[in-house]
Amino acid sequence: MSKRFTLILMLVAALTLAVAPMTSAQDDVRFVSFMTTFGGSELDALMQSLNAFTEQTGIQVIVESNRQLVPILRTRIAGGSPPDVALIPQPGNVAEFARQGALVPLVNADGSPGLIDQELLDANYAPGIQSLGIVDGAVYGVLAKANSKSTIWYKPPQFEELGLEVPTTWDELMAVQQAFLDAGITPWSIGGGDAWTLTDWFENIYARVAGPEMYNQLFVTHEVSWTDPTVVEAMELLGQVLHPADEKLAGGAEGTVATDFITAANMVFRPDNPEAAMYYEGGFMGGIIANNFPELTPVEDFSAFLFPPIKEEHGAPVVGGGDLLVAFTDRPEVAELIRWMASPEGNTLWAETGAIVSPNINVSLDVYSPLGALDAEQVAGAEVFLFDGSDLMPSAVGSAMSSALQGYVADPDSLMEQLQFIEDTAATSY
């Protein structure tokens, strides 16, 4: 064998070695990797709690923040390297991951402790909140934060100017809408480019028209069909807000489906040339509006009222969103972090920032800012808390619902066609 050939073989071997995975020795540092969609001020708020955890336990929390959480989790799970814990905004995805066997149960189906025990949950969370994290009898997630999505944002000075009062029924809301139309003011701005704003609208109306039970049957189990008369009725009520779009929506139908949710809010609350009077989206909008327009005084210049009841028997259930804390690994550090995040202490530090409302019953309402209190009052005072329906559905049905609602904004006559389309997608997805 020639010398040259040996040399080449050595080179090849060296290359192969270089490609081999490198291993790092970090065993002596105790840490938990944590994935969330939060960024910016939302993340700073979460860090208040996580930093205190690190101080007390010496366990480092390595936060990875990404808006595209679910796609990334899917690849990380498939690749065998999920984060230790994650905050997932959709219970539907929590159920999906749990059934794939990717999640570690917090409490086992037989009630025995998993990472934590049932007593800790019972001491801190109402049964309705706990049930959001239960999949096939076992607890896989704790609702770490909640936000009301039943808040309609308005400008109190403008209401005063026109002699309007905060509506407490749907009919009163329609009267307010008419008053704005009569005054030559566009009543609504909707960021329909982010289609979830439209699904949120529908969910609030549906919960008030058909009640919590049918709400869950429509979104969670699909026992109620999308062509059901209650769905049609709710859509027609939504139509009273949407149509004719040229008069009622800033930017008309086309502008609405091209506008993101933040721009849509800016169009209402910017001091110069506001284009509309009212904006519906969740309690989290308060922080965003205050941030975008520091010259406005919260509660005085902009405030929110509860999405009014429609049918007396169903009252005003609070539709809300939130993030579930789940675990992908069962190291003791992970259990410690989850115990912290479920404790009143860990929650209070986070809630004090005003970024979130804690569903933990032991967090005092006094910790909130005036804006946070608006939201917290709705969550805490809710007779019924319903999770955002589009987050409970299989993703494909959520996409279909988004598309159908955007279509309905553009063309009121297409309603039945749009509903049939959601139904067709749902029929193959459950």
Add this chain to the structure above:
Amino acid sequence: MKKNPVLGWAFALPAVILLILFLIYPTLRTIQLSFTQGIAFRPEPYVGLDNYITLFTRDPFFFNLRNFPPTGAFFTTILWLILFVPIVIGLGLMIAVMANAVRYEVAIKTIVFLPMAISFTAAGIIWRFVYSPDPNTGLLNAFLMAVIPGFQPVPWLGRVDLVNFALIAAAIWLYTGFCVVILSAALKSLPSEVMEAARVDGANSWQLFWRVTVPMLWPTIVVVSTTMIINVLKAFDLVYIMTNGGPRNASRIIGFAMYHETFQNGRPGYGSAIAVVMLILVLPFVYFNIRRFRVERQ
């Protein structure tokens, strides 16, 4: 020199290992997944041709013949091919030839090439601003309102009938520079004798362009065209950033549909089926390009 087969393989080995690892294995795995539901990226349970059948008969966002012209990601990609490729090549050729004739050629080419230096994500965000219906941020609407009295702002990305044209225009802006640089380089390498001979024979500049320049540039034009066609077939980023497939899924293209079904909707089997369709569409152009290289080498 005597041929040594072992030595040849030893040289090729690293490349072969990388190809198998990163190209051949993933391709086979994708094909395998496409015949399953692929839950959690595991090739199970087996569903036969179901994914493909759904894709072409029951997915209105992929292949919809009920509308005219047909809609869905498949046909939107074809629209891109029809509009984007000829325009980007035509513009590229025009600018290359015209810049060749003026003194400040470098300045022109630099400006046209500049977009290539921006990442697609950043370009997508820039164009989202340009197209915004709010004239305070939307450059295009602000410009049209200033020029045309009484012009109402148009939500370019919010209208089903406009969104694809708006996206294609942004893509043209991004890729023209690339075409200009390649075509311009080819233009410079053309033998000047042929041009001179044509001029001496009395050809005017129009004839010179169509009868001499274009035929001599033809091999380069073909290569640039196939590259652009492949770029369209695999396109994803602009749509993802600018519209996320909306409004009402009207701007979905094949690459975006693959991503959305696989990672957002959690249906890797279905997404893989889309990937296989994409592969089948790309293959002829790849084959064509490789064959051209071989012919040129001989």
